[in-house]
Every structure is written in C-alpha cells, then in structure tokens.
Amino acid sequence: MHASNLRMKLGSLPGKPSDFLLGRLIQPPRIVSSMCDYFCSMVFHEVSVSIPSAANTSLSRSQLRPALQSVPTVMRDRELGEPKSHPITVFSLELGAVPGHSTSLYCRHCHTRYYPGFYVHHHATVRTFYISDAMPEFIHTSEHFYTTSDLCELFANMMVTAWTSGTNCARIYNTSIFKDALESALPLDWQTSFQLDVEDVWNTFYTYSLRLDYHEHQELMELPHDAPSQAERLRALLEVRNSRMAGTGQEEWNHACDVCCYMYLDPESDEDEPRYLCIHSAVTDGITMGHPCCGIMD
Structure with missing residues (x-):
C-alpha cells in the first residue's frame, strides 16, 4: 500500500484516528493519543522504506552500499523488491511491548538484502550496519525483538548507577512498564512474546553498547549473520572492545x-x-x- 493511499484510509476514519481508537480501547486519552502517533509514524516509515521507487524512497544513499551510491542513474534502475516479513515485538519505554513486523528487501543487481538496521550480501555471512548521523531509534537486539534507544539507555543507567541485575531489569519492565492493552487484541497464535527475560536484557545492553561505541567513532560495524545466538554473534566484537578499553580506550585513562x-x-x-x-x-x-x-576531572 502506498503512503498516500494509507493516509487516505486513515483520513476516512470517523474523526481523528485517536478519537476512533479512544472509543475502542479502554485506556486514558493521553495513552491512546501517544499510541496513535507512534503507530502512524511506524506505518509511514515502514511504507516508505519497504516499497521504494525511483521517485520516492526514504532509504537514503548513505545507508546503501557504495555500489549503489556511485552512479545515480544506476540507482534509479535498481528497485528493491522480494520483501520478507516476520512478526516482532518492539520493547519501548513509552508504550510498553508493541507488536509489529520487520521487513527486509532484496536488490537483484548487487545481490544484497537490506534490513532495517543492516544489509547482508548474497552468500555472505556478515551483517554490515548502516552509518548514520544519529543513533537509530530502534535497536535490533535479536531475531524477533527490537528495543527503543531510550529503553536501552534506561537499562544501562540502572546497571551503572544502581547495580541493577539483568533479571531485575526484566522484572521492573514487566511489572511497571509493560502494558497489556494490545496483547488481548492480537490473534491467539501470535508468535512473539511480550515479556522480557534476562537474556533479552543482556542482548539489549550489549548490542546497544556496541552500536553506540561504533557510532561515536563513526566506524563500520560488522557482525556474523549466521550465529547460533545473539551472544555468540556479539562475542568477538565485545572482546575487541574490552581489549581496547583496557588500554587507552577510557576517556580519562591518563587522569592524575x-x-x-x-x-x-x-x-x-x-x-x-x-x-x-x-x-x-x-x-x-x-x-x-x-x-x-x-x-x-581534567
């Protein structure tokens, strides 16, 4: 569905979309309004990225491989297609656990599949993450889970300032931040969980920390694509970062x-x-x- 058609459908709802949802969800108006804005922004972003065309695409050239950046005329001929989607859960700080779908697209010319946060070349085994001016809003922490950046920051601050364990981070989220308003409206066979566990918290912490580290240094981050688990996927880069931080990597390493x-x-x-x-x-x-x-400090 094109973005303009989607806007027409949203515009055809009785009144504002938030008013339409307010009559169907037993939630305070502020929560419903935030949910509506959140979903609309996600839908429009998904449409513009997952169905690119020569005239309208929000997948910037800075996110594409160099082969697609070099010749503008070639880029116009290389439309992304063959979409693949699977259900996911987005763990957010504002709205709790939100259901969604993650979509990837394939380019037949460069044999590359593009995901929301990285790309994988055909027959390759490496995930190459996009370099951008700002940290991404959604962090891909495992196959079926995404976490918003503000929630990643919350977990990191809880661990650093209050020595909160991964288990207790998950418990606090599930008891204080999780909202079950959407879970009851989903099909019974929905495939992803809405509960965080300790493994999800540590995947979030380590993945976000690596993304933040590479973003601050504006370096290209690459991870194995075929790995038995997210922990094994991150292990090599974490060891490299630990070795660097043990030397002169700390900002105040020479303070006296x-x-x-x-x-x-x-x-x-x-x-x-x-x-x-x-x-x-x-x-x-x-x-x-x-x-x-x-x-x-100095």
Missing part, C-alpha cells in the same frame, strides 16, 4: 591529580637522577572492589 594520586621521591634513587613514584587510590564500596575513580 593531587586528590587521587600521591607523588613522592623514591628514597632509593640517586640524587643526580631522582625518581618519582606515584600511588593511585582505589575506591571500594563493599559491592564492587578496585574501581579507581576521582570526582575531579
């Missing part, structure tokens, strides 16, 4: 001041060649041990 460091003259050094030694303090709080830190 009179508060967190003590400098003194080595009594065993020669007067002609004095040698100074430095002692760094380590803050311990009874839960985590050995975290050098200082409240005074």
